Structure formats: C-alpha cells, structure tokens
Amino acid sequence: MRARRESRPARADQRRDSGVSEVNVIDDPDVLESLSHDDAEWAPYGRPVGAVRPLTTADVQEVVAFCAERQIPIVPRGAGTGLSGGANAVDGAMILDLSKMNRIVEIDTENLTATVQPGVINDDLKKAVAEHGLWYPPDPASAPWSTIGGNVSTNAGGLCCLKYGVTRDYVLGLEAVVGGPAGAYGTVVKLGRRTTKGVAGYDLAGLFTGSEGTFGVITEITVRLRPARREAPRTVVGAFGSVVAAGEAVAAVTRAGLVPAALELLDRTCLRAVEEWKHLGLEADAAALLLAQLDTPGDEEATAVAGVFRAAGALWAEQSTDEIEAEALFAARRLAYPALERLSPVLTEDICVPRSKVPQMLASIEEIAARHGSTIATIAHAGDGNLHPLILAPAGDEQAKRAAQAAFEDMLAAAIALGGTVTGEHGVGLLKRAGMKQELSPAVLAMQVAVKQTLDPLNLFNPGKVIG
Incomplete structure (x- = not known):
C-alpha cells in the first residue's frame, strides 16, 4: 500500500570512491527497497543511489564528505520502525543504515550514564544496564526493535514517560557528523556533556534530539540512567463502557494529583485483535480498558487510582494481584499496533492534547470516524494526553484509503483546536508537515527554516523531512 518505486543500485565508481569497505556497501535491489522506507503507511519514498552500513564514526565521516562533494542527499536510518516517513529515501539519496553501529561503548556505574552507538536496540540497553542494577526509562512500544539513535532523532516517549520523562530528558551528550558552520561536511562535533549540570552555551544536544536526522548524523549518545526500581510495579485495571468515559477517568486521575508510572488506554478493537493473534487470555468485553502502573x-x-476509576464511572476497577495477568495486559498494549497491522493497512496518528482535554479528543475521534465511515481503533499513553488512533483501511479499497487520509487530517485539526500538537513522539517526517504548518506560527516556522539552513546549508541531511 505504500507508494513504492523501483530502486537502482549504487554505481561501482561511487562505491570505490567512498572510502568505506565494500563489504558494507549495499547495491542489491531488494535490500535497497527494504531500506528505502520506514513503517509509515502510504508515505511516499524515492529511489536511492545506494546504501552504506558504517561501523565507525570514521566511516560516517567518509560517507558524508563523499556525498557532500557530489551533492548526494543523505538519509540516515536505524531499524526503520518509524511511523511518519522520517527515514524514507528521496530520489538519488544515499541511505546511511546505522544498524551495525550497535556497540554499547561504556556503562559508567559511578556516574549513572551509558554511552552507546546509535544502532543499539532500546531493550538491549535496558537489559545491559539492568545487570548493573540500573534502569534506562524511555520505553516506546517499539523498544524491542527500535534503536537509541532513532529514539533520539524523534525524541521518543513511551509508556513510562508520564512519570519519568521522554528521551530528551535522558540525553546528556551526543557525537555527530555535521557540516555547515562547524566546517566541511564530515566534521565530527561533541555536543552536550557528561555532567549532570551544564549551561555553557546553547543546548545543541537538545536541539539535535528530535531533529529527525535533518541537522547531521548522530554517531554516539551518552544517556543518563536511574537506579533500578526496587519493587515490582502494581497494576490497576479499569473497564469502561465507552472510550470517552475512560478519558474522563484519565482527567480525574490528573485532578486528583496522582502520577502513575504509566496510564495506558486500549479500546475493544485493539484488545480483540491482540487476543485473536496471541491468545493471552484477555477479556475484551468492555469498550475500553485503562491500565495504570x-x-x-x-x-x-x-x-x-482504583477509587478514582470507580468514581469516574468504571464498570469495574481492580488492582491486579497476578503478575502474569498484569504483564499480559501491558504486553497487549505493546502488541496492539502489529496486531491490527496483520488485519489491514494501518494509518497511525500521534496527536497529543492537554490531559484535561483527553475526553473531548476521544469524542472527536469517534465523531470523525462516523463522519468518514472509517474504522478507527485507539490506543493511548492516556496519562500524558498522547493518543494513537489507528485508522484501518482494507488493502485495495481506494475509497477506504481516501476516507482514512481525510480522517487523519481532521484529527490533526481537532488536536490543534484543543490546544494540542500534531505529533507527540513519532515525529513530523513526511506525514505531519502540513499539520505542523497549521500548528506553528509563520514566525516560528521561519526560525526553524533558518536553523536548518544554517546547520545544513547544502540541504543534504534527510531533505524533505520536517520543514519540507
């Protein structure tokens, strides 16, 4: 269902001239095709001239310098799990696949930091630091597959960000290969620092976090860690007769001053899709479940929290005393997107609204679905107002596809009208550029263009993304 285009291999002279070992240069058409896009449904992508899998920062330097000399666009990518088209190729681009730069450079137990290459998988970092009694909190639903570099590039959130923050809150420093004012393209810079505090100059590490590869190529990341949690989290489950009622309970939790580590919403469609696929023993009779950790x-x-759920109209609300059951419920939350993707192409939203507006946004989603005749399932990091409506459109049904795309745009407008944003954690990429221009003022958009032009005057780094 994506806008596929035929790929062509990199030319032999370009491979030889790049200075990178030929074993890491990719010219197989099928592999190039797979590297040319992320998981964003219907996001267009072009034909790259080739792809390179660097192993070191020096490799990245050579590729960037080579591409700059020849005006070849550079599209960095990690695992390709993105949902906004942020890693999609443009015609004539060189794909820089960073998945083989997957080394954990250091775990500093004295200063509670870890330094990693960008291709390290999120869950692999978690497991490695857990062996030292430490914890890396950012946990997008894609944590078993997505890379730290990709998480940094989109400022990924996740289930625990309600209490523990998003990726930017954990990035202390970055190494990146850049051009522009830093010098010739291929220059290596160190941004940020390893200290807990530091305000020497502008926060350039923060600027790069969430920049979606448009300012340079991140080659190393230093993140802060926390001591591991000493007790197993408790899980409270609430069942509701409607998704709007579940939204009212979310707002009530906020008003009560309670801050769960996670507060997630799954509607009936998501629960049934997961149960039919994985047979976890879930009951999917309620219109929506809230899961609080x-x-x-x-x-x-x-x-x-259970009391707030009941007072807000829950059909029932209980603390789970069965760790296996609790784990199955949160597994269902993580599996909702792939479970639905098995049934139909899925266009994924990533809107975020103030927490008090969650009920209104959920009501708007229902109204938009009815108006366009679309099937929309909803999962959400409900506790921080980040909703992921999933619009299903059967393969080959062009009318359903057009309806899905119209519903997608209407939800962006509804989120903005409620004081929200068009993307909470997936990034702008290709799919949210029009929505971003609705959300931000002309003056702010002009500032963003100026930053991009200053840091990447040749417009080589991931062109066409974010600001277009």
Whole structure:
C-alpha cells in the first residue's frame, strides 16, 4: 500500500570512491527497497543511489564528505520502525543504515550514564544496564526493535514517560557528523556533556534530539540512567463502557494529583485483535480498558487510582494481584499496533492534547470516524494526553484509503483546536508537515527554516523531512 518505486543500485565508481569497505556497501535491489522506507503507511519514498552500513564514526565521516562533494542527499536510518516517513529515501539519496553501529561503548556505574552507538536496540540497553542494577526509562512500544539513535532523532516517549520523562530528558551528550558552520561536511562535533549540570552555551544536544536526522548524523549518545526500581510495579485495571468515559477517568486521575508510572488506554478493537493473534487470555468485553502502573512503595497509590476509576464511572476497577495477568495486559498494549497491522493497512496518528482535554479528543475521534465511515481503533499513553488512533483501511479499497487520509487530517485539526500538537513522539517526517504548518506560527516556522539552513546549508541531511 505504500507508494513504492523501483530502486537502482549504487554505481561501482561511487562505491570505490567512498572510502568505506565494500563489504558494507549495499547495491542489491531488494535490500535497497527494504531500506528505502520506514513503517509509515502510504508515505511516499524515492529511489536511492545506494546504501552504506558504517561501523565507525570514521566511516560516517567518509560517507558524508563523499556525498557532500557530489551533492548526494543523505538519509540516515536505524531499524526503520518509524511511523511518519522520517527515514524514507528521496530520489538519488544515499541511505546511511546505522544498524551495525550497535556497540554499547561504556556503562559508567559511578556516574549513572551509558554511552552507546546509535544502532543499539532500546531493550538491549535496558537489559545491559539492568545487570548493573540500573534502569534506562524511555520505553516506546517499539523498544524491542527500535534503536537509541532513532529514539533520539524523534525524541521518543513511551509508556513510562508520564512519570519519568521522554528521551530528551535522558540525553546528556551526543557525537555527530555535521557540516555547515562547524566546517566541511564530515566534521565530527561533541555536543552536550557528561555532567549532570551544564549551561555553557546553547543546548545543541537538545536541539539535535528530535531533529529527525535533518541537522547531521548522530554517531554516539551518552544517556543518563536511574537506579533500578526496587519493587515490582502494581497494576490497576479499569473497564469502561465507552472510550470517552475512560478519558474522563484519565482527567480525574490528573485532578486528583496522582502520577502513575504509566496510564495506558486500549479500546475493544485493539484488545480483540491482540487476543485473536496471541491468545493471552484477555477479556475484551468492555469498550475500553485503562491500565495504570504504580511504582510508589505500598498499596496506597494503587488503591487511590482504583477509587478514582470507580468514581469516574468504571464498570469495574481492580488492582491486579497476578503478575502474569498484569504483564499480559501491558504486553497487549505493546502488541496492539502489529496486531491490527496483520488485519489491514494501518494509518497511525500521534496527536497529543492537554490531559484535561483527553475526553473531548476521544469524542472527536469517534465523531470523525462516523463522519468518514472509517474504522478507527485507539490506543493511548492516556496519562500524558498522547493518543494513537489507528485508522484501518482494507488493502485495495481506494475509497477506504481516501476516507482514512481525510480522517487523519481532521484529527490533526481537532488536536490543534484543543490546544494540542500534531505529533507527540513519532515525529513530523513526511506525514505531519502540513499539520505542523497549521500548528506553528509563520514566525516560528521561519526560525526553524533558518536553523536548518544554517546547520545544513547544502540541504543534504534527510531533505524533505520536517520543514519540507
């Protein structure tokens, strides 16, 4: 269902001149095709001239310098799990596949930091630091597959960001290969620092975090860690007769001053899709479930959340005493997108609204679905207002595809009208450029263009993304 185009291999003279070992140069048409796009449904992509899998920062330097000399666009990518077209090729581009730069350089247990290459998988970092009694909190649903470099490039969030923050809150420093004012394309710079505090100059590491590869190529990342949680989190489950009622409960949790580690929403369509696929023993009779994870010692917070759910109209709300059951519920949350993708092409939204507006946004989603005749399933990091409506359109049904795309744009407009944003964590990429221009003022858009032109005057790094 994507706008596929035929790929062509890199020319032999370009491979030889790049200075990178030929074993890491890709010219197989089928492999190039797979590297030319991420998981964003219907996002267009072009034909790259080739792809390179660097192993070191020096490799990246050579490729960037080579491409700059010949005005070849550079499209960095990690695991390709993105959902906005941010890693999609443009015609004539060189794909820079960073997945083989997957070394954990250092785990510093004294200063609670880790330094990694961008191709390290999120869950692999978690497991490695856990062996030292430490924890890396950012946990997008794609954590078993997505890379730290990709997480940094989109400022990924995840289930625990309600209490523990998003990727930017954990990035201390970056190494990147850049051009522009730093010098010739291929220059290596160190941004940020390894100290807990530091305000010497502008926060350029923060600027690169969430820049979607448009300012340069990130080759190393230093992140802060936290001590591992000492107690197993408690899980509270609430079942609701409608998704709007579940949204009202989310707003009530916020008003009560409670801060779960995670507060997730799954509607009936998502639950049934996961159960039919994985047979986890889930009950999918309610219109929506809220899953709250609490990690404050004792039962008081969990009891309070369950009470808020009941007061907000839950059909039932209980603290799970079965760790296997609790794990199955959060597994269902992580599996919702791939479960639905098995049934139909899925156009994924990533809107975020103020938490008090979650009920109104959920009502708008239902109205938009009815108006366009679209099937929309909803999952959400409900506790921080980040909603992921999933619009299903059967393969080959052009009318359903057009309806899905219209519903997608209407949801962006509805989120903006409620004081929200068009993307909470997936990034702008290709799919949200028009929505971003609706959300931001002309003056702010002009500032963003100026930053891009300053840092990448040749417009080589991931051109066409974010600002177009």
